[in-house]
Amino acid sequence: MDQRPVGVFDSGVGGLSAVRELRKLLPSENIIYFGDTSRVPYGGRSPEILLKYARQDVHFLRSFDIKAILVACGTVSTTCLPILRRENDLPILGVVEPACRRAVQVTKTRRVGLIATAASVRSGAYEKCIGGLDPAVEVIAKACPLFVPLVENGRYRPGDTVIETVAREYLEPLRQTGIDTLILGCTHYPLLMDVIGSVMGPAVTLINASEEAAWDLKRALRDGGLLSPGPGGEATLYASDQPSDFRTVAQQFLREELHKPVLPVDIDRY
Amino acid sequence: MDQRPVGVFDSGVGGLSAVRELRKLLPSENIIYFGDTSRVPYGGRSPEILLKYARQDVHFLRSFDIKAILVACGTVSTTCLPILRRENDLPILGVVEPACRRAVQVTKTRRVGLIATAASVRSGAYEKCIGGLDPAVEVIAKACPLFVPLVENGRYRPGDTVIETVAREYLEPLRQTGIDTLILGCTHYPLLMDVIGSVMGPAVTLINASEEAAWDLKRALRDGGLLSPGPGGEATLYASDQPSDFRTVAQQFLREELHKPVLPVDIDRY
Numbered sequence: 001m002d003q004r005p006v007g008v009f010d011s012g013v014g015g016l017s018a019v020r021e022l023r024k025l026l027p028s029e030n031i032i033y034f035g036d037t038s039r040v041p042y043g044g045r046s047p048e049i050l051l052k053y054a055r056q057d058v059h060f061l062r063s064f065d066i067k068a069i070l071v072a073c074g075t076v077s078t079t080c081l082p083i084l085r086r087e088n089d090l091p092i093l094g095v096v097e098p099a100c101r102r103a104v105q106v107t108k109t110r111r112v113g114l115i116a117t118a119a120s121v122r123s124g125a126y127e128k129c130i131g132g133l134d135p136a137v138e139v140i141a142k143a144c145p146l147f148v149p150l151v152e153n154g155r156y157r158p159g160d161t162v163i164e165t166v167a168r169e170y171l172e173p174l175r176q177t178g179i180d181t182l183i184l185g186c187t188h189y190p191l192l193m194d195v196i197g198s199v200m201g202p203a204v205t206l207i208n209a210s211e212e213a214a215w216d217l218k219r220a221l222r223d224g225g226l227l228s229p230g231p232g233g234e235a236t237l238y239a240s241d242q243p244s245d246f247r248t249v250a251q252q253f254l255r256e257e258l259h260k261p262v263l264p265v266d267i268d269r270y
Numbered sequence: 271m272d273q274r275p276v277g278v279f280d281s282g283v284g285g286l287s288a289v290r291e292l293r294k295l296l297p298s299e300n301i302i303y304f305g306d307t308s309r310v311p312y313g314g315r316s317p318e319i320l321l322k323y324a325r326q327d328v329h330f331l332r333s334f335d336i337k338a339i340l341v342a343c344g345t346v347s348t349t350c351l352p353i354l355r356r357e358n359d360l361p362i363l364g365v366v367e368p369a370c371r372r373a374v375q376v377t378k379t380r381r382v383g384l385i386a387t388a389a390s391v392r393s394g395a396y397e398k399c400i401g402g403l404d405p406a407v408e409v410i411a412k413a414c415p416l417f418v419p420l421v422e423n424g425r426y427r428p429g430d431t432v433i434e435t436v437a438r439e440y441l442e443p444l445r446q447t448g449i450d451t452l453i454l455g456c457t458h459y460p461l462l463m464d465v466i467g468s469v470m471g472p473a474v475t476l477i478n479a480s481e482e483a484a485w486d487l488k489r490a491l492r493d494g495g496l497l498s499p500g501p502g503g504e505a506t507l508y509a510s511d512q513p514s515d516f517r518t519v520a521q522q523f524l525r526e527e528l529h530k531p532v533l534p535v536d537i538d539r540y
Contacts, residue, residue: 038315045308118513149419162435241316243388 002226005030005233006217007061007069011053012040013152013246014187015072016253018095019235021214022070023256026221028230032064036267038241041148042075043119054080058088059270060238067226070217071095072187072210074116078125091220098212099183100129103137106205107181110137113174113204115196116185118143126185140177144170148188152249156191163195171199183207191252236260240267272496275300275503276487277331277339281323282310283422283516284457285342286523288365289505291484292340293526296491298500302334306537308511311418312345313389324350328358329540330508337496340487341365342457342480344386348395361490368482369453370399373407376475377451380407383444383474385466386455388413396455410447414440418458422519426461433465441469453477461522506530510537 006026008019012035019033034057036042042050054076061069068091071077071084077094085092103112114126121143130137146166150156155163174182182204184190190208197206221227235254239246239262251258276296278289282305289303304327306312312320324346331339338361341347341354347364355362373382384396391413400407416436420426425433444452452474454460460478467476491497505524509516509532521528 118515146419146423146425149416153416155416162432165432245388 001229002067003030003228004065004067005032006221007032007034007064007066008072009034009036009057009061009069010072010187011036011042011075013037013249013253014148016237016250017187017190018070018072018210018213020254020256021208021211022217023235023254025214025218026227026233028228028233029221030228030233031235032061032066033235033237034060034265035237035239037239037243037246038267041117042073043117045075047079050076051080051083054084055087056267056270058084060265060267062088063270066090068093068217068221070213072213074120074186074209075123078120078123091224093213093216093220095187095209095213096125096129096185098216099185099207099209100126100133102207102212103181103183104130104133106207107137109178109180111177111179112137112139113177113179113182114139114141114185115144115147115170115174115182115189116141117148118145120185126183140174140179142170142174147192148186151188151191154248154252156195158194158198163192167192167195167199171196175200175204179204181205181207183209185209237262238265239263240265271499272337273300273498274335274337275302276491277302277304277334277336278342279304279306279327279331279339280342280457281306281312281345283307283519283523284418286520287457287460288340288342288480288483290524290526291478291481292487293505293524295484295488296497296503298498298503299491300498300503301505302331302336303505303507304330304535305507305509307509307513307516308537311387312343313387315345317349320346321350321353324354325357326537326540328354330535330537332358333540336360338363338487338491340483342483344390344456344479345393348390348393361494363483363486363490365457365479365483366395366455367399368486369455369477369479370396370403372477372482373451373453374400374403376477377407379448379450381447381449382407382409383447383449383452384409384411384455385414385417385440385444385452385459386411387418388415390455396453410444410449412440412444417462418456421458421461424518424522426465428464428468433462437462437465437469441466445470445474449474451475451477453479455479507532508535509533510535
């Protein structure tokens with residue numbers, strides 16, 4: 001039993017979809033979230049810069065007495081996790097591995113689809129991870145670069161012509177490859193579950209990377225005897241920059257109202 | 271007469287729409303372009319960081335023997351221009367002032383529309399500039415946050431349902447305010463000229479900020495006796511990062527084929 005909070009970070013607001021899953025799965029846990037909104041997106045950065053940013057993000061979270069970290073950023077999960085783990089004496093979990101593990105369990109056709117940002121697709125990290133788990137599983141990847149800006153502009157609801165047109169164009173060719181499992185490899189995509197599901201049809205299982213990561217964290221806390229005894233935990237949000245619509249967008253990801261202010265962080269100081 | 275090149279910079283590829291106008295207006299000039307694609311977008315950065323970036327961009331361009339600089343970045347144009355001018359002994363021109371001057375000349379209803387990124391609209395720079403030129407002119411501004419990602423993903427052509435739906439939603443309320451002039455206050459928007467024109471109708475004059483800036487530079491070079499005698503000049507492109515589709519996107523902005531490679535720059539060294 002351990003009442004210390006869990007730390008979660010991402011390059012921006014997307015990681016709040018993981019916070020949402022944690023709140024559902026682990027309602028007794030306190031959560032400290034940091035969104036590095038002043039330096040978003042991480043996708044196009046060099047490995048050196050990424051590691052510098054990730055270390056600062058961890059350093060900030062560790063300025064609180066936290067018991068574990070969830071790296072809710074696909075790019076950091078695929079590039080820096082081993083180093084961060086070596087440098088820190090607490091459990092650090094990412095979003096890529098849990099989704100891959102689940103996909104390999106679920107697929108029957110041994111053909112798994114992956115949608116993600118262009119940077120994540122280019123990294124080849126999902127293919128590598130799935131290849132390590134089961135070399136017989138084929139991964140068919142498709143970058144969906146417009147999904148993030150569309151979601152951040154509130155266009156994720158079924159019935160919106162714009163998101164539905166874009167989703168059909170991205171996903172229809174993927175559907176035709178005969179995949180039976182699709183990894184939503186970006187923390188923005190859980191908001192598109194309904195839109196993506198209606199293009200892919202009921203025969204394709206959608207894997208929500210944020211949800212799988214939350215399950216993974218739950219297991220890690222339980223196995224380490226680190227679960228909080230309760231009562232109800234709460235999430236405290238920090239961000240390195242807050243554009244005018246930050247609150248609205250954050251609430252869409254959390255699917256709950258924010259009752260406390262989002263606190264500012266000067267991340268260059270960490 | 272002066273054969274030295276002109277320097278142009280922007281946070282990314284958008285400024286290439288200004289290079290396109292320079293190539294049309296001043297075909298004898300050599301151009302050095304720098305796109306700070308590793309640190310794009312500039313829009314959300316603090317004034318201190320912006321000034322640091324702008325100084326580095328200028329420093330890089332001045333590592334060539336250039337005769338003038340066009341700041342093809344709306345954010346830098348609205349925040350750092352006076353300081354950059356004080357620190358450098360060559361003409362430095364921005365993209366905001368020329369567009370405002372033209373709008374004030376053109377409008378008869380004294381109601382001018384402005385479309386730009388959320389950061390540019392929030393800055394209030396266009397209102398301030400137009401207010402200084404003619405306090406009787408009212409500016410009605412509208413942020414169009416999805417235009418940049420849509421253009422960068424090749425969705426700017428008439429007939430594309432996605433861009434046409436988004437453009438109608440952004441622009442129809444603006445049209446109904448009775449403006450007769452609309453400033454396209456972002457270097458990405460010239461590619462949307464046709465789509466925007468068909469929503470706004472023939473009674474609204476569209477002001478292309480990149481084109482006005484090119485005219486301004488032409489005047490500055492002529493007045494300073496700095497025009498190149500020719501023969502034909504060429505554009506050399508540098509970028510601090512090159513995503514896989516950089517060439518395609520760059521060619522769309524230039525509306526010409528790139529015959530030379532885009533050269534890499536480690537901008538942190540400047």
